Amino acid sequence: SAVISQKPSRDICQRGTSLTIQCQVDSQVTMMFWYRQQPGQSLTLIATANQGSEATYESGFVIDKFPISRPNLTFSTLTVSNMSPEDSSIYLCSVGAGITGELFFGEGSRLTVL
């Protein structure tokens, strides 16, 4: 299984600011995925990040709010822009295991917006 590291692990942010979350994988992967888990809720896919192309966003998520970078096959960032308390969530980076279909998650970044 892939080893996925996320930074920061947690942060407390002020309303109106932006925060960038980093995700590092120990192997090259074609697709990386960003999920959000709001308090008491399940996981929701934000976007799929492919290296060398723009991220593909799910319904309800837009690039201006959640810009994503994917500069190489082992790294991605997700920025949460102009944060509001509703953005308080755990943000999770994930990668697939290829042909076996399993999906592995990073440790998650818990953001609290005041």
Added chain:
Amino acid sequence: EDKVVQSPLSLVVHEGDTVTLNCSYEVTNFRSLLWYKQEKKAPTFLFMLTSSGIEKKSGRLSSILDKKELSSILNITATQTGDSAIYLCAGDLSGNTGKLIFGQGTTLQVKP
């Protein structure tokens, strides 16, 4: 609209009990169903089910898929306090690995 529904939403049992968690799905282009355990932040992978009727087993945990009923169950026998967690079920869409639809989760609490 694709959706995954889990039941019960929460469950409290005592050590040694056996529990059955349910997951039903309505997913177009269904490829597989996955179970995860979430204790703190990151969900950890338990099972991936693609074929109906074939039980997957790992220690005290087992799971099976019923494609006819569009459902799956996760069984935990001889529960321990360390089994306390949120158990998530997810459907894999269109074979596009990574694009999962998650259920609401079942919160399991195992009391000593």
